[in-house]
Amino acid sequence: MRTAAAILLFFLPGISSSQPIFDAHLHYSHDAWELVPVPQAIEILRKAGLKRALISSAGDDGQQRLYAAAPDLVIPELRPYRNRAEVGTWFRDSSVIPYLETRLSKYSYAAIGEFHLYGADADLPVPRRMVELAKKHNLFLHAHSDSGAVERLFAQWPQARILWAHAGFDSPQRVAAMLRRHEQLWCDLAFRTDFSANNKVDPAWRAVFMEFPDRFMVGTDSYTPERWHYIGEHAAWSRAWLADLPREVADRIAWKNGEALFSSFQAR
Amino acid sequence: MEKRRSALLLFSSALIAAATAAPACTPAIDGVRLESKSFVLSYRAAPEVGKHFSVEIAACAKSGPPPQNLKIDAHMPEHRHGMNYRPTVKPLAPGRWQAEGLMFHMPGKWELVFFVEGERMTRELIVFSDEERQRILAHGPWPPAARKDPGNRVSGKPEAIALGERLFFEPRLSGTGSVLCATCHVPFRHFQDARPRGFGLEQVDRNTPTVMNVGLYRWYGWDGGNDSLWAQSIRPLLDPREMRASPAHIASVIRTLYRKEYEKTFSRAPSANDEQVMVDAGKALAAFQETLVTKRTPFDDFRDALERNEPIAGYPLAAQRGLRLFVGKGNCGVCHFGPQFTNGEFSDTGIPFFAGKGRVDAGRSEGIRKVKASPYNLLGRFNDDATRANATSTRHVELQHRNFGEFRVPGLRNVALTAPYMHNGSIASLREVVQHYSDINEERLHLDGEKILRKLNLTPAEIDDLVAFLESLSETSARK
Numbered sequence: 001m002r003t004a005a006a007i008l009l010f011f012l013p014g015i016s017s018s019q020p021i022f023d024a025h026l027h028y029s030h031d032a033w034e035l036v037p038v039p040q041a042i043e044i045l046r047k048a049g050l051k052r053a054l055i056s057s058a059g060d061d062g063q064q065r066l067y068a069a070a071p072d073l074v075i076p077e078l079r080p081y082r083n084r085a086e087v088g089t090w091f092r093d094s095s096v097i098p099y100l101e102t103r104l105s106k107y108s109y110a111a112i113g114e115f116h117l118y119g120a121d122a123d124l125p126v127p128r129r130m131v132e133l134a135k136k137h138n139l140f141l142h143a144h145s146d147s148g149a150v151e152r153l154f155a156q157w158p159q160a161r162i163l164w165a166h167a168g169f170d171s172p173q174r175v176a177a178m179l180r181r182h183e184q185l186w187c188d189l190a191f192r193t194d195f196s197a198n199n200k201v202d203p204a205w206r207a208v209f210m211e212f213p214d215r216f217m218v219g220t221d222s223y224t225p226e227r228w229h230y231i232g233e234h235a236a237w238s239r240a241w242l243a244d245l246p247r248e249v250a251d252r253i254a255w256k257n258g259e260a261l262f263s264s265f266q267a268r
Numbered sequence: 269m270e271k272r273r274s275a276l277l278l279f280s281s282a283l284i285a286a287a288t289a290a291p292a293c294t295p296a297i298d299g300v301r302l303e304s305k306s307f308v309l310s311y312r313a314a315p316e317v318g319k320h321f322s323v324e325i326a327a328c329a330k331s332g333p334p335p336q337n338l339k340i341d342a343h344m345p346e347h348r349h350g351m352n353y354r355p356t357v358k359p360l361a362p363g364r365w366q367a368e369g370l371m372f373h374m375p376g377k378w379e380l381v382f383f384v385e386g387e388r389m390t391r392e393l394i395v396f397s398d399e400e401r402q403r404i405l406a407h408g409p410w411p412p413a414a415r416k417d418p419g420n421r422v423s424g425k426p427e428a429i430a431l432g433e434r435l436f437f438e439p440r441l442s443g444t445g446s447v448l449c450a451t452c453h454v455p456f457r458h459f460q461d462a463r464p465r466g467f468g469l470e471q472v473d474r475n476t477p478t479v480m481n482v483g484l485y486r487w488y489g490w491d492g493g494n495d496s497l498w499a500q501s502i503r504p505l506l507d508p509r510e511m512r513a514s515p516a517h518i519a520s521v522i523r524t525l526y527r528k529e530y531e532k533t534f535s536r537a538p539s540a541n542d543e544q545v546m547v548d549a550g551k552a553l554a555a556f557q558e559t560l561v562t563k564r565t566p567f568d569d570f571r572d573a574l575e576r577n578e579p580i581a582g583y584p585l586a587a588q589r590g591l592r593l594f595v596g597k598g599n600c601g602v603c604h605f606g607p608q609f610t611n612g613e614f615s616d617t618g619i620p621f622f623a624g625k626g627r628v629d630a631g632r633s634e635g636i637r638k639v640k641a642s643p644y645n646l647l648g649r650f651n652d653d654a655t656r657a658n659a660t661s662t663r664h665v666e667l668q669h670r671n672f673g674e675f676r677v678p679g680l681r682n683v684a685l686t687a688p689y690m691h692n693g694s695i696a697s698l699r700e701v702v703q704h705y706s707d708i709n710e711e712r713l714h715l716d717g718e719k720i721l722r723k724l725n726l727t728p729a730e731i732d733d734l735v736a737f738l739e740s741l742s743e744t745s746a747r748k
Contacts, residue, residue: 084710191670193666193667193669197666223712223714224712229627229628230672233672
């Protein structure tokens with residue numbers, strides 16, 4: 001049961017399972033540490049064929065543990081939550097700022113995120129200060145946001161590099177419009193399946209991928225500990241639908257874009 | 269809130285029997301009974317909110333002549349206001365009155381107040397809005413009309429039902445000759461086993477669901493890994509942890525022990541093809557299980573009276589309050605929909621799904637893969653519906669990321685009789701289930717997942733009421 005063979009049969013008509021994957025959306029929060037210990041987590045990532053992974057965790061310690069164990073594999077990003085209960089309150093909580101400052105002074109990160117921020121909340125003092133910190137430390141912003149919040153973040157920092165989580169759960173047409181408007185905007189496709197059915201890419205999404213082949217990445221979104229056991233399946237699923245795209249486009253979305261964007265962190 | 273245009277109905281329920289001695293007199297009408305120090309009162313009313321209604325009232329004195337003076341009023345304790353209209357009381361006969369001109373202009377909790385010779389008697393009433401009423405009515409009628417499975421050519425056939433019943437209790441079908449379907453689906457336990465996790469020949473990862481009402485499902489198993497009852501009936505036979513049989517073994521049992529019954533059922537001798545005979549055994553088992561339908565419940569009586577605009581006695585107020593939470597604040601009816609109290613689909617309700625150290629039960633995502641790959645699915649050659657119209661769900665079901673860790677939304681009929689709960693039997697009591705939804709761990713739910721799954725923050729009284737309602741979905745022994 002649940003064999004890799006079964007997964008491959010379902011997901012993988014005609015593509016190599018060795019294609020690297022850059023997973024741009026993983027979490028390793030406090031409840032995962034015991035249930036999926038660091039050695040097992042690293043093993044899961046390697047077995048899934050992940051070249052690298054952008055990982056955050058509420059409380060921040062999770063990805064630091066992973067990074068210490070596998071610096072070649074893990075790219076840490078700093079989430080502005082001490083626990084996930086703060087997901088809907090952090091942007092009004094001034095204590096978040098000293099927390100971020102402390103962590104930024106202690107550890108290296110590639111991004112601040114993933115954070116949840118919508119509409120006019122992006123202009124509140126705490127998110128504004130967070131953007132200033134990202135600017136100071138030259139970090140990506142990984143925003144689980146609507147397009148309105150993304151626009152406000154760019155208004156605060158026009159040179160920002162924003163990774164738009166889940167492509168905003170927005171339509172391909174609106175995502176394309178955002179990408180045309182903002183050259184420094186990239187998207188992860190985590191927790192979405194609407195761009196592909198039966199391993200065939202949706203025509204509207206295909207047009208966006210072809211227009212912006214260097215602006216997308218895949219991601220699993222391990223928001224519960226159990227979903228660490230989905231990383232391998234997600235990687236297989238990603239390879240399957242990407243196989244419907246021209247190879248170079250598929251490679252970029254699968255891993256090359258992530259590598260190119262975060263190479264500066266890897267070089268540190 | 270604009271409620272006026274909603275046709276709202278008030279339904280009163282019988283007074284719970286007083287712990288004191290039986291009343292010393294009997295009012296002249298049969299209705300909801302109230303009692304004070306000196307009097308016994310009975311009333312009947314079936315008002316619609318936003319419309320004037322009347323109340324028929326009778327009262328008698330525990331000793332002495334019938335009372336002569338009666339007043340009636342109503343108010344909403346939580347809103348601290350009463351009606352906008354003053355009712356009139358018309359005497360009809362000694363100890364009998366008709367009250368006119370009452371109107372409940374809002375849904376919610378009302379209190380009807382009677383004064384008989386100055387002695388006060390009250391009755392709490394739950395008034396449902398038109399929207400609530402429609403949601404309640406959608407949970408019936410019950411039982412549903414019998415239906416045949418078009419994918420099973422012996423569905424509903426008496427010979428098949430008889431054969432299926434014998435096979436259900438046949439240990440020789442198992443590879444070891446020691447377990448039977450009824451080992452886990454125990455009749456006197458409402459066709460489940462009361463264990464957290466099933467145990468045939470070995471313990472499995474999941475709770476044994478009841479097979480009552482199983483003929484009405486779209487998908488089978490906690491993961492929906494089968495799309496027909498007959499295919500699902502084969503699954504535990506072949507599972508080495510459950511009955512550890514093989515197609516050849518099952519076919520041999522049929523050929524040697526049930527040849528005559530098989531021939532009566534299928535109008536032919538058992539085939540030489542083991543797989544075909546095994547599938548036929550599954551279809552006979554399914555024919556039997558289709559007959560397992562839960563009885564009517566106190567809720568059904570209440571629901572039907574609501575539909576007929578009739579007053580009802582006997583449905584506890586706590587259950588009515590719980591019902592209002594179920595279709596309202598709790599949004600429970602969104603997933604636990606319709607007469608079976610299930611939408612027949614799957615959901616992640618924040619229950620951890622590790623199945624052991626370093627191992628998860630992937631639930632629906634595994635189920636979709638299994639049903640798509642199964643040689644016994646409705647797209648395959650064993651489906652007796654030549655049109656394949658019954659295979660629409662199988663043809664169109666799509667695997668999505670959210671399916672990982674989703675499990676069946678179970679029906680709620682007889683729910684009070686089928687503990688423990690959840691796919692892994694991890695919750696022991698109904699109260700704890702309600703508490704789980706009240707305190708649901710939102711950290712386990714994706715922010716862009718099911719929006720209704722948010723903390724309900726129920727009060728202890730509300731939890732009591734929801735449990736009372738859920739208990740009213742279970743049959744009582746006296747019912748047919």
